[in-house]
Amino acid sequence: MIRLRELKVSDAPYMLEWMHDPYVQRCFRKDMLGITLEQAQEFCRNSVVPSKLKTGDDIHFAIVDENDEYLGTISLKKVDLENKKAEYAVTTRQKTRGTGAAFKATGDLLKKAFREYGLHRVYLNVFADNQIAIKFYEKCGFKYEGEFREHLLINQEYKSWKWYGILDSEYNEGVFEIE
Numbered sequence: 469m470i471r472l473r474e475l476k477v478s479d480a481p482y483m484l485e486w487m488h489d490p491y492v493q494r495c496f497r498k499d500m501l502g503i504t505l506e507q508a509q510e511f512c513r514n515s516v517v518p519s520k521l522k523t524g525d526d527i528h529f530a531i532v533d534e535n536d537e538y539l540g541t542i543s544l545k546k547v548d549l550e551n552k553k554a555e556y557a558v559t560t561r562q563k564t565r566g567t568g569a570a571f572k573a574t575g576d577l578l579k580k581a582f583r584e585y586g587l588h589r590v591y592l593n594v595f596a597d598n599q600i601a602i603k604f605y606e607k608c609g610f611k612y613e614g615e616f617r618e619h620l621l622i623n624q625e626y627k628s629w630k631w632y633g634i635l636d637s638e639y640n641e642g643v644f645e646i647e
Contacts, residue, residue, distance in 0.1 A: 469533065469534040470531060470532070470533060470539070470568075470569045470572040470573060470576075471531075471532060471576070472529040472530065472531060472532075472542065472573060472576050472577065472580075473529065473530050473532055473536070474515070474516065474517050474529065474530065475511075475512040475515040475528055475529070475530045475541070476512060476530070476538075477509050477512045477513060478538075479512055479530050479538040480505055480508035480509040480511075480512050481505060481508075482537075482538040482539075482561060483508045483511075483512070483538070483541065484503065484505060484508055485561045485562065486540065486559050486560065486561050486562070487500040487501070487503045487508065488500070488501055488503070489562060491562075492559060495559075495594075495595060495598055495601060497620060497622065511528075515528040517529070521547060521549065521585050522547070522549065523547060523548055523549045523550060524546070524547065525547040526543060526544070526545045526546065526547070527543060527544045527545075527547065527554075528541055528542075528543045529541070529542050529543070529573075529577065531558075531560065531564070531569055531570070531573040533569070538561075539560055539561055539563075539564040539569050540558065540559055540560030540561055540564055540569070540570065540573070541557075541558070541559055542556075542557070542558040542570075542573045542574065542577050543555075543556070543557040543558070544556060544577065544580075544581055544585075544587075544590065545557060547585075547587075551588075551589075552586060552587045552588035552589065553587060553588060553589040553590065553591065554581060554585075554587055554589075554590055554591075555590075555591055555592060555593075556574075556577070556578075556590045556591065556592045556610075557592065558570055558573065558574060558577075570604065571604070571607065571608060574608045574644075575608075575643075575644035578590060578608075578609075578634065578639050578644065579639075579644070582636040582639050582640070587636065588635060588636050589633055589634070589635050589636070590633065590634050591613075591631065591632065591633040591634075592605060592610060592631070592632050592633070593629050593630065593631050593632075594629070594630050594632065595627050595628070595629065595630075596615060596627070596628035596629065596630045597627070597628075602630065602632075605632050606632075607643065608634070608643065608644075609634050609638055609639060609643050609644070610632035610633060610634045611632060611633060611634065611638065612630065612631075612632055613631045613632060613633050614630070614631050615628055615629065615630045615631070616628065616629040616631070
Protein backbone atom coordinates (compact mmCIF):
# COMPACT_ATOMS: atom_id res chain seq x y z
CA MET A 469 0.00 0.00 0.00
CA ILE A 470 1.81 3.09 -1.26
CA ARG A 471 0.59 6.50 -0.14
CA LEU A 472 1.68 10.13 0.16
CA ARG A 473 2.16 12.03 3.41
CA GLU A 474 3.95 15.15 4.60
CA LEU A 475 7.70 14.88 5.01
CA LYS A 476 8.98 14.28 8.55
CA VAL A 477 12.38 15.14 10.00
CA SER A 478 12.84 11.40 10.56
CA ASP A 479 12.80 10.94 6.74
CA ALA A 480 16.04 12.92 6.34
CA PRO A 481 18.53 10.03 6.71
CA TYR A 482 16.62 8.08 4.04
CA MET A 483 16.58 11.14 1.78
CA LEU A 484 20.36 11.26 2.01
CA GLU A 485 20.47 7.79 0.44
CA TRP A 486 19.24 9.12 -2.90
CA MET A 487 20.89 12.51 -2.51
CA HIS A 488 24.29 10.84 -2.12
CA ASP A 489 23.69 8.14 -4.75
CA PRO A 490 25.97 8.86 -7.77
CA TYR A 491 23.50 7.08 -10.06
CA VAL A 492 20.73 9.45 -9.01
CA GLN A 493 23.03 12.49 -8.94
CA ARG A 494 23.77 12.17 -12.65
CA CYS A 495 20.10 13.01 -13.28
CA PHE A 496 20.13 16.32 -11.38
CA ARG A 497 21.25 19.82 -12.26
CA LYS A 498 22.01 20.60 -8.63
CA ASP A 499 24.88 18.83 -6.87
CA MET A 500 23.34 17.04 -3.90
CA LEU A 501 26.37 14.98 -2.93
CA GLY A 502 27.40 17.57 -0.33
CA ILE A 503 23.99 17.84 1.38
CA THR A 504 24.32 17.19 5.11
CA LEU A 505 21.89 15.47 7.45
CA GLU A 506 21.17 18.84 9.06
CA GLN A 507 20.33 20.38 5.67
CA ALA A 508 18.03 17.46 4.81
CA GLN A 509 16.32 17.80 8.19
CA GLU A 510 15.83 21.52 7.62
CA PHE A 511 14.31 20.80 4.19
CA CYS A 512 11.85 18.40 5.86
CA ARG A 513 10.96 20.94 8.56
CA ASN A 514 10.25 23.58 5.90
CA SER A 515 8.23 21.26 3.64
CA VAL A 516 4.86 21.63 5.29
CA VAL A 517 2.01 21.09 2.83
CA PRO A 518 0.09 24.38 2.79
CA SER A 519 -3.55 24.33 3.79
CA LYS A 520 -4.21 27.02 1.17
CA LEU A 521 -2.15 26.83 -2.00
CA LYS A 522 -0.59 30.02 -3.33
CA THR A 523 1.50 30.97 -6.32
CA GLY A 524 5.16 30.19 -5.82
CA ASP A 525 4.57 27.28 -3.45
CA ASP A 526 6.62 24.10 -3.68
CA ILE A 527 4.71 21.10 -2.32
CA HIS A 528 6.75 18.05 -1.30
CA PHE A 529 5.34 14.72 -0.17
CA ALA A 530 6.99 11.60 1.17
CA ILE A 531 6.20 8.40 -0.69
CA VAL A 532 5.71 5.77 2.01
CA ASP A 533 4.79 2.11 2.28
CA GLU A 534 2.31 0.37 4.58
CA ASN A 535 4.81 0.65 7.47
CA ASP A 536 5.17 4.41 6.90
CA GLU A 537 8.75 3.88 5.70
CA TYR A 538 10.05 6.72 3.53
CA LEU A 539 10.64 5.52 -0.04
CA GLY A 540 11.11 8.80 -1.90
CA THR A 541 9.98 12.37 -2.43
CA ILE A 542 7.45 13.58 -4.99
CA SER A 543 6.75 17.25 -5.59
CA LEU A 544 4.77 19.94 -7.32
CA LYS A 545 7.12 22.90 -7.61
CA LYS A 546 6.74 26.49 -8.75
CA VAL A 547 2.95 26.40 -8.42
CA ASP A 548 1.42 29.07 -10.67
CA LEU A 549 -2.25 29.57 -9.80
CA GLU A 550 -2.82 32.25 -12.44
CA ASN A 551 -1.88 29.82 -15.21
CA LYS A 552 -2.92 26.73 -13.21
CA LYS A 553 0.33 24.83 -13.62
CA ALA A 554 3.18 23.33 -11.60
CA GLU A 555 6.43 21.45 -12.17
CA TYR A 556 6.56 17.74 -11.27
CA ALA A 557 9.56 16.01 -9.67
CA VAL A 558 10.09 12.58 -8.15
CA THR A 559 13.03 10.66 -6.79
CA THR A 560 13.22 7.44 -4.84
CA ARG A 561 15.58 5.34 -2.79
CA GLN A 562 17.32 2.53 -4.64
CA LYS A 563 15.27 -0.16 -2.87
CA THR A 564 12.11 1.38 -4.33
CA ARG A 565 13.12 1.38 -7.98
CA GLY A 566 11.20 -1.07 -10.11
CA THR A 567 8.49 -1.69 -7.49
CA GLY A 568 5.77 0.50 -9.01
CA ALA A 569 5.79 2.84 -5.99
CA ALA A 570 6.79 5.90 -8.05
CA PHE A 571 4.06 5.15 -10.60
CA LYS A 572 1.39 4.85 -7.88
CA ALA A 573 2.68 8.01 -6.16
CA THR A 574 2.62 9.89 -9.47
CA GLY A 575 -1.01 8.94 -9.99
CA ASP A 576 -1.84 10.14 -6.48
CA LEU A 577 0.06 13.41 -6.96
CA LEU A 578 -1.58 14.12 -10.32
CA LYS A 579 -4.98 13.44 -8.77
CA LYS A 580 -4.19 16.06 -6.11
CA ALA A 581 -2.87 18.47 -8.73
CA PHE A 582 -5.92 18.28 -10.97
CA ARG A 583 -8.76 17.49 -8.56
CA GLU A 584 -7.77 19.14 -5.26
CA TYR A 585 -5.61 22.03 -6.45
CA GLY A 586 -7.48 22.73 -9.69
CA LEU A 587 -4.38 22.78 -11.89
CA HIS A 588 -4.68 22.49 -15.66
CA ARG A 589 -1.12 21.43 -16.48
CA VAL A 590 1.76 19.63 -14.80
CA TYR A 591 5.13 19.67 -16.57
CA LEU A 592 8.65 18.38 -16.11
CA ASN A 593 12.07 18.58 -17.66
CA VAL A 594 14.60 15.79 -17.98
CA PHE A 595 18.08 15.32 -19.44
CA ALA A 596 17.61 14.10 -23.01
CA ASP A 597 19.92 11.12 -22.40
CA ASN A 598 17.97 9.86 -19.34
CA GLN A 599 16.03 7.18 -21.21
CA ILE A 600 14.92 5.33 -18.06
CA ALA A 601 13.20 8.44 -16.69
CA ILE A 602 11.73 9.35 -20.08
CA LYS A 603 10.20 5.88 -20.43
CA PHE A 604 8.71 6.23 -16.92
CA TYR A 605 7.26 9.71 -17.61
CA GLU A 606 5.67 8.53 -20.85
CA LYS A 607 4.20 5.51 -19.04
CA CYS A 608 2.63 8.00 -16.59
CA GLY A 609 0.96 9.83 -19.48
CA PHE A 610 3.29 12.81 -19.85
CA LYS A 611 3.56 13.98 -23.47
CA TYR A 612 6.80 15.11 -25.13
CA GLU A 613 6.67 18.84 -25.85
CA GLY A 614 10.11 19.75 -27.09
CA GLU A 615 13.83 19.96 -26.44
CA PHE A 616 16.26 22.69 -25.50
CA ARG A 617 19.43 21.54 -27.25
CA GLU A 618 22.70 21.85 -25.31
CA HIS A 619 20.84 23.88 -22.72
CA LEU A 620 22.85 23.23 -19.56
CA LEU A 621 26.56 22.97 -18.87
CA ILE A 622 27.03 20.12 -16.40
CA ASN A 623 30.56 18.98 -15.49
CA GLN A 624 31.96 20.75 -18.56
CA GLU A 625 29.52 18.96 -20.87
CA TYR A 626 26.50 20.51 -22.55
CA LYS A 627 23.30 18.60 -21.88
CA SER A 628 20.06 18.81 -23.81
CA TRP A 629 16.85 19.19 -21.86
CA LYS A 630 13.53 17.60 -22.85
CA TRP A 631 10.17 18.97 -21.74
CA TYR A 632 7.08 16.89 -21.00
CA GLY A 633 3.61 17.83 -19.79
CA ILE A 634 0.24 16.38 -18.92
CA LEU A 635 -3.07 18.24 -18.96
CA ASP A 636 -6.00 17.61 -16.64
CA SER A 637 -8.03 16.18 -19.56
CA GLU A 638 -5.21 13.77 -20.41
CA TYR A 639 -5.00 12.58 -16.82
CA ASN A 640 -8.76 11.98 -16.76
CA GLU A 641 -8.51 9.75 -19.82
CA GLY A 642 -5.11 8.36 -18.94
CA VAL A 643 -3.30 5.43 -17.46
CA PHE A 644 -4.26 5.82 -13.80
CA GLU A 645 -7.32 4.31 -12.20
CA ILE A 646 -9.71 7.12 -11.39
CA GLU A 647 -11.71 6.70 -8.21
